[in-house]
Amino acid sequence: MRRLHSMVWMLGSFLATSAALAVTLAQAADGQTAARSDRWNAEDRAVLASLSLKRLAPVPVDPSNAVERLPAAVDLGQRLFNDARFSRNGAVSCATCHDPQKQFQDGLPVGQGVGTGSRRAMPIVGAGYSPWLFWDGRNDSLWAQALGPLEDAVEHGGNRTRYAHLMAENYRKEYESLFKAMPRTEGLPRDARPNGSAAEQAAWAAMDVRQRENVSRVFSNMGKAIAAYEKSLQHEPSRLDRYVDAVVANDPAAQGMLRANEVKGLRLFIGKAQCVTCHNGPLFTDQQFHNSGVPPRNAASPDRGRAAATAKVRGDEFNCLGPFSDARPAQCQELRFMVSEDPALEGAFKTPGLRGVAQRPPYMHAGQIATLEQVVRHLVEAPHAKVGHSELTHTHASKTKSTHVERAPIELTDAEAADLVSFLGTLNMDRQPAVAAR
Amino acid sequence: MNRFITATLSIAALVATTGCMSPPTNLDVSIIRPTVDKKYVVTLQPPAAPAAINQLHSWQVRVASSAGAPVAHARITVDGGMPQHGHGLPTRPQVTQELPDGTYLIEGMKFSMTGWWEIKLAIDSPEGADKVTFNTVVSQPAAGR
Numbered sequence: 001m002r003r004l005h006s007m008v009w010m011l012g013s014f015l016a017t018s019a020a021l022a023v024t025l026a027q028a029a030d031g032q033t034a035a036r037s038d039r040w041n042a043e044d045r046a047v048l049a050s051l052s053l054k055r056l057a058p059v060p061v062d063p064s065n066a067v068e069r070l071p072a073a074v075d076l077g078q079r080l081f082n083d084a085r086f087s088r089n090g091a092v093s094c095a096t097c098h099d100p101q102k103q104f105q106d107g108l109p110v111g112q113g114v115g116t117g118s119r120r121a122m123p124i125v126g127a128g129y130s131p132w133l134f135w136d137g138r139n140d141s142l143w144a145q146a147l148g149p150l151e152d153a154v155e156h157g158g159n160r161t162r163y164a165h166l167m168a169e170n171y172r173k174e175y176e177s178l179f180k181a182m183p184r185t186e187g188l189p190r191d192a193r194p195n196g197s198a199a200e201q202a203a204w205a206a207m208d209v210r211q212r213e214n215v216s217r218v219f220s221n222m223g224k225a226i227a228a229y230e231k232s233l234q235h236e237p238s239r240l241d242r243y244v245d246a247v248v249a250n251d252p253a254a255q256g257m258l259r260a261n262e263v264k265g266l267r268l269f270i271g272k273a274q275c276v277t278c279h280n281g282p283l284f285t286d287q288q289f290h291n292s293g294v295p296p297r298n299a300a301s302p303d304r305g306r307a308a309a310t311a312k313v314r315g316d317e318f319n320c321l322g323p324f325s326d327a328r329p330a331q332c333q334e335l336r337f338m339v340s341e342d343p344a345l346e347g348a349f350k351t352p353g354l355r356g357v358a359q360r361p362p363y364m365h366a367g368q369i370a371t372l373e374q375v376v377r378h379l380v381e382a383p384h385a386k387v388g389h390s391e392l393t394h395t396h397a398s399k400t401k402s403t404h405v406e407r408a409p410i411e412l413t414d415a416e417a418a419d420l421v422s423f424l425g426t427l428n429m430d431r432q433p434a435v436a437a438r
Numbered sequence: 439m440n441r442f443i444t445a446t447l448s449i450a451a452l453v454a455t456t457g458c459m460s461p462p463t464n465l466d467v468s469i470i471r472p473t474v475d476k477k478y479v480v481t482l483q484p485p486a487a488p489a490a491i492n493q494l495h496s497w498q499v500r501v502a503s504s505a506g507a508p509v510a511h512a513r514i515t516v517d518g519g520m521p522q523h524g525h526g527l528p529t530r531p532q533v534t535q536e537l538p539d540g541t542y543l544i545e546g547m548k549f550s551m552t553g554w555w556e557i558k559l560a561i562d563s564p565e566g567a568d569k570v571t572f573n574t575v576v577s578q579p580a581a582g583r
Contacts, residue, residue, distance in 0.1 A: 046578040286550040337529040337546030391524040
């Protein structure tokens with residue numbers, strides 16, 4: 001028995017060694033073919049070039065925020081962003097969920113402010129390129145977005161009147177250098193806001209129209225300063241950018257820049273894995289809303305995503321057309337041509353950008369998917385959506401043939417999926433984003 | 439006009455295959471098409487310089503009767519999307535102005551990515567209701583530009 005056992009052991013280790021040897025030889029062969037795998041045809045080179053940070057246009061001007069380019073606004077915004085006094089418990093600032101040391105997000109499935117949120121904190125760099133903010137796009141400017149969490153009961157848990165007091169007491173000089181004179185805050189209630197608790201609403205109703213307008217204006221200006229800071233943050237080039245720029249320039253150094261499996265993953269990303277159909281451009285997002293059948297975090301009350309958000313952005317007092325916007329109505333074109341009442345918006349969420357993605361799990365709008373491997377598997381399996389209809393298809397789909405052209409399923413072997421995940425690592429950030437040097 | 443048509447067909451042939459499939463090889467990208475029930479002949483006029491991806495821009499469309507006479511006061515709705523991706527247009531373009539000679543200004547057009555897009559027009563006038571679908575291929579600028 002013992003002899004059989006040791007024979008099996010020897011045979012097993014011989015096979016394992018042969019297998020290891022075979023794999024090593026194959027990888028060496030791959031290393032040989034790595035030079036060839038860096039060859040890209042003209043069409044692929046055009047796609048690669050489109051992904052480079054060099055192709056990122058200057059951030060669009062937001063006509064609704066008159067101070068967004070002023071250095072003083074950037075400075076004030078950075079201070080407000082990090083000031084935890086702007087919360088019900090004095091312990092939550094924007095940086096709590098948007099940590100500057102973590103790509104301005106928190107690594108949690110859903111945000112944890114004074115309470116527990118319902119969605120994943122989104123990274124901030126590049127958000128100035130999005131016409132719609134949040135996963136569901138319920139705000140149409142960076143400055144309007146900043147105001148939502150400040151008054152959200154589970155995020156900062158505060159209210160605009162409390163914040164007006166804080167601004168008057170701590171930031172008067174900075175505020176008045178950017179905006180008009182700070183309105184009088186003496187005699188205002190400590191806590192009041194239009195959509196708050198019964199007591200907050202009653203206090204708000206008891207303020208006269210002028211006072212309410214003054215407080216809302218101070219509030220909107222806080223948002224504008226915060227937006228100026230956020231917009232000044234810039235991406236640093238990644239390994240992928242260096243590789244793409246070298247390929248486009250026909251620089252032979254390109255061949256040493258990415259590992260063979262990363263190049264394979266890139267080829268899949270722009271090819272049969274279909275990633276670039278939504279994750280396109282230098283920010284790796286089409287800025288649009290898609291349903292990929294991500295399972296809802298709360299099955300009892302599933303998140304409708306974009307479908308529930310268009311009414312919110314239209315009705316938002318801080319939108320482009322509202323009284324606190326610096327834009328002329330003719331400049332509010334995104335709102336004017338916004339898609340709403342389309343069944344495709346049910347359960348649809350904004351395509352997230354992918355720069356630094358491998359460094360910031362978990363994934364999706366409520367952190368439902370823990371790893372990138374699982375994300376790829378989800379997009380290949382393409383489960384039926386619980387809310388709305390997934391845009392993706394899977395192989396062995398139902399036998400009834402669709403009458404219109406449908407998206408081809410994404411089909412990847414395990415090795416290909418692994419290569420794709422390896423490729424995403426080339427978008428890692430070496431350093432945290434910072435305010436651009438001025 | 440002919441140069442434009444040739445150029446459009448060349449672009450279609452050269453399209454960057456961005457990860458789903460290439461557009462069908464026999465894709466009709468003509469910019470003058472009769473409507474389904476032949477009530478109208480519609481000419482699509484894209485902007486002189488192609489807009490950047492995700493940039494809001496305008497197109498014009500000219501509606502004529504089958505005999506070629508310009509049709510004024512038509513109501514036109516715009517729809518469409520990317521058939522190979524299973525999604526619609528990212529915006530809701532609208533006719534915002536009627537111009538001379540049966541021409542209409544469509545504002546709010548936007549393409550969120552390169553590839554094959556359908557632009558579907560539903561046209562209604564005293565001469566009747568009809569529809570037409572145009573194909574357009576939004577292409578990538580070449581590398582190194």
